[in-house]
Amino acid sequence: MSHILTLSDRTVIQTLLKVGYSQKQIAEEVGVVPSTINYELKRCPKGYYDADQAQENCEKKLTHRGRKTLLTENLREFVRGIILEQRWSFEVIAHILQMPFKTLYNWLDKGWLDIKREVLPDHGVRYRKSHDGRGQYTRGAKFINQRPDEANLRQEIGHFEVDTILSGKTRGEVLATFTDRKSRLMIIRRLPGRDSKAMTKAILELNEELRGLIKSITSDHGKEFAGFKEIEACGIAHYFAHPYAPHERGTNERLNREIRLHIPKNQPIESVTDEELTMISKYLNWRPRKCLGWKTPLQVFFGDLSEKFD
Template structure:
């Protein structure tokens, strides 16, 4: 029996996140370690938690069992991980603040009226009530709580009824650490570039028409201070085509170019070679379009004339020049 528990112990090599409650897997591991004869402190070390956490957990999951030994009933206290999990979940149901929903009916009626009649948002209703002291703090809730009520479908108003919420994209918080970059990170770019007081710092990107992989694309080259934009029609979205176009721009305006900021697309992998001795090249973090915001804004303007799905093989450099102008 001990061999089985030792095997379970070796397989469950999880690391406990600081500040998080014990999980069902960790409770199973506690039971296995107890059966293997480990003390509470040894179990705490194994799981990476405080020993008092284990003591509290053993009390929470303690159940009494009866066994007959030599005809006599004897009682034993053992740790049951399933029981501990059930008791934990029951305790969690009672740990939050009670809902004010039943005590703020006047405020909810006020919000409902203004929402339907005046098309107010939840935040506008809360803000107006605060500004004009229509309700006491205890008689109303904040904007976030009001949205929580809508999400939980406690009101007749649904998310579909809100003018803006369904149009907004879900916010993603990207971690920039340990992201692989092609070359020097934008974090190494001089701070003076951010201030836009100095001419010669550019942002670069490509604009695709049809996503067939073999069509012409646009290379956009935007100066940060003046927002001046170069647009070049190149043969494809590949590193050689981009490098060839950049060398042409540098041949004309190389003395003016001080730095270039690009994304991590494969078409920009040879930029450093193409710009050796001409300008510094920096790469934005993955999925961080705002770090090249000037260039992205110009690309949206280009889409007014050359929308997505439009074949760029059908346009001439003269048309590109008109769009650039």
């Protein structure tokens, strides 16, 4: 099982280097293979290892995971030249390049264009990107790389993938969907909104209903999961998938698409009755699955937990 170094690990590495430990000895103390330490030391090019500098380097590289950008060096120079020399707006450049102008603003906000908003013709006042804090709260969180084999290999009940289903872009009620990785059982809960307090409450209440069997949850970086520390304080491990990697929560994503067959994106969640949600749950959980040896998710889930729910 892989191990992602934390700031605490890097502080230990820095301390042990100062007292003369070898890379092999440090690897044994931290609990990683020696090649990990060798790679880690290269994060500080000046030859002096600094834990804070290494952590900053790691976080910067993590932001480049997942979906690949279309921005090339030639395209970067073209956009910069047009902005600085011709004073064209992003809307005009996007039209010429046949791409969404929002993409150009995203590149600008990430610092990939090497220009500042103030050099734009309108100083960027027409487009102010709203930040919802996505990803800001995951400092110190556990990522999917650290998830145990029992969850990765679907060896036991209680490891859930979690997500939300929205009513398009409007505010209002949302659906929280919980999918057990081993049995593929789907549990649907109605939430008053897409906020962390509502999601945290739903997870803890579901765990109580299931008599404390939830061992872990895996989610994306949505702001509704900002309460992961409170969840972990109650004994439930919380793992975050990498950005733009829905395949890492593939079971939940696929079943969410099946729910969308019954609840289209433009349909408000408030208009869906509890009876309809019950019927959707039956449709998902009472159907035999080939991957389960033609058993239903209900059979596998409660079959493994027959003693707990007698």
